[in-house]
Amino acid sequence: MLPDSLTPSDISALLSRVAKQDRAAFAKLYEATAPKLLGVVLRILKERSWADDVIQEAYLKVWQRAGLFDKGKASPITWLVSIARNKAIDELRKHPAGRTTTDDAMDERVARQATVQDQMEDQQVVNKLNHCIGELEKERQDMVRLAYLSGWSRDELASQYEQPVNTVKTWLRRALQDIKGCLES
Amino acid sequence: MTEHDDLDMQIAEFVLGTLPAGERKALQARRELDPALDARILQWEEQLIGMTDDVAPVQPSPELFAQIERVLDQRATQLNNTASVVMLRRRVNQWRWSTAAASAAALVLVAVLTFQPANNPDSFVAVFQHDDQQPAFLLTVDLQNRQLNIRPVTAEAQPGKSYQLWIKSDELGPNPRSVGVLGDQMQLDQGALKQYDPALLREATFGISLEPPGGSPTGQPTGPAIHGYLYPAGDDLSRRI
Numbered sequence: 001m002l003p004d005s006l007t008p009s010d011i012s013a014l015l016s017r018v019a020k021q022d023r024a025a026f027a028k029l030y031e032a033t034a035p036k037l038l039g040v041v042l043r044i045l046k047e048r049s050w051a052d053d054v055i056q057e058a059y060l061k062v063w064q065r066a067g068l069f070d071k072g073k074a075s076p077i078t079w080l081v082s083i084a085r086n087k088a089i090d091e092l093r094k095h096p097a098g099r100t101t102t103d104d105a106m107d108e109r110v111a112r113q114a115t116v117q118d119q120m121e122d123q124q125v126v127n128k129l130n131h132c133i134g135e136l137e138k139e140r141q142d143m144v145r146l147a148y149l150s151g152w153s154r155d156e157l158a159s160q161y162e163q164p165v166n167t168v169k170t171w172l173r174r175a176l177q178d179i180k181g182c183l184e185s
Numbered sequence: 186m187t188e189h190d191d192l193d194m195q196i197a198e199f200v201l202g203t204l205p206a207g208e209r210k211a212l213q214a215r216r217e218l219d220p221a222l223d224a225r226i227l228q229w230e231e232q233l234i235g236m237t238d239d240v241a242p243v244q245p246s247p248e249l250f251a252q253i254e255r256v257l258d259q260r261a262t263q264l265n266n267t268a269s270v271v272m273l274r275r276r277v278n279q280w281r282w283s284t285a286a287a288s289a290a291a292l293v294l295v296a297v298l299t300f301q302p303a304n305n306p307d308s309f310v311a312v313f314q315h316d317d318q319q320p321a322f323l324l325t326v327d328l329q330n331r332q333l334n335i336r337p338v339t340a341e342a343q344p345g346k347s348y349q350l351w352i353k354s355d356e357l358g359p360n361p362r363s364v365g366v367l368g369d370q371m372q373l374d375q376g377a378l379k380q381y382d383p384a385l386l387r388e389a390t391f392g393i394s395l396e397p398p399g400g401s402p403t404g405q406p407t408g409p410a411i412h413g414y415l416y417p418a419g420d421d422l423s424r425r426i
Contacts, residue, residue: 023254023257026257027250027254030250030253031250034245034249034250035242035243035244035245036237036240036242038242038243038244038245039237039240039241039242039243040237040240042243043240052245052246052249055245055249056249056252056253056256059253060253060256060257063257073224073227074227074230074231075231075234077234078227078230078231078234079227079230081234081237082200082227082230082234085202085237086213089202089209090209093206093209094206125235126235126238128235129232129233129235129236130235133236144201144236145236147201147202147203148201148202148233148236149236149237149239149240151202152202152203153202153203153205154203154205157203169198169203172198172201172203173194173197173198176194176197176198176201177194177197179232179233180197180232183232
């Protein structure tokens with residue numbers, strides 16, 4: 001949850017202070033953004049201590065690379081979440097057995113609902129994306145969400161949906177193309 | 186499907202998370218040195234980020250930030266001990282390998298980071314790494330005398346290949362320029378930087394690539410580039426490595 005007082009431009013400003021090695025700004029940035037990042041990472045890895053490790057690595061990377069953040073190219077939340085999410089998926093691919101179960105991801109998908117106070121993203125953008133994903137066939141909607149939110153690999157999706165891996169790849173790419181087309185329309 | 190579309194889908198699947206591990210790693214390595222690719226990844230990240238709106242935040246334990254701060258403190262102490270580093274300079278985005286050249290399959294090592302020790306502003310050191318663990322080469326540049334010294338640390342001669350050192354600076358245009366090809370003993374003419382003035386050298390980025398014997402046939406580094414790391418200079422250096 002982003003405290004009411006912190007807007008994306010506040011986060012950008014904190015990042016540019018962090019780039020100058022400002023530890024107080026780093027603490028504020030962490031406080032404001034870590035719950036969001038941990039939520040995303042935990043959803044992928046399921047294991048709390050594993051997720052904590054990834055969050056630690058992610059913020060150390062943020063400390064090192066804050067100077068590379070360019071607010072003209074990315075929103076600060078996207079930039080931060082992507083660093084953590086990328087690390088989580090790297091970890092998952094390195095140690096696929098480390099995750100105890102993938103079953104609960106299906107439940108989370110069914111139970112998904114946005115809570116008002118959690119929202120860090122621009123709601124219009126979120127609504128549009130949800131609309132575009134909603135345009136896909138039901139099965140492909142689920143696959144996209146399982147992949148993005150829960151870190152399911154092509155292989156895991158293939159066995160869940162009883163399809164050859166190449167078919168899954170084709171479906172995913174088609175779904176991504178459709179989403180892109182829809183977002184641009 | 187065109188090549189452009191195919192890359193776009195590769196990027197999209199990378200961001201979605203379903204790109205197979207090997208392709209994923211390769212794309213991440215390329216991203217470090219290809220600003221155009223990085224920008225396209227950022228675009229896809231921006232397009233899909235809305236999905237995380239559904240994810241409930243989770244409050245981290247207080248110990249986690251304390252632990253992160255401890256690591257930062259440790260690193261800061263390590264730096265201070267060498268008493269020689271003030272300014273760290275990131276040059277990651279300064280490299281623009283040509284895409285055509287990047288398609289050649291060559292193992293490449295590149296330092297993308299240089300730094301300048303403050304108490305000795307007339308020289309600096311860059312460390313070139315194979316991976317996250319092992320320094321491959323150490324490059325020292327004496328700015329005043331425009332002399333360089335390159336020393337292999339763990340890098341070994343590769344049969345039928347040559348290491349080549351490159352310099353990149355905005356003043357020299359968008360592409361890296363060859364400094365020279367390392368000889369059989371991994372040495373390079375100390376005066377190879379004579380033509381560049383100290384101000385340019387101070388701002389420049391250096392890279393090393395593994396090329397066909399005698400150096401790159403295209404005049405540009407070939408192959409994807411790997412990231413480098415900052416290391417403090419000074420007397421402690423050899424001990425740290």
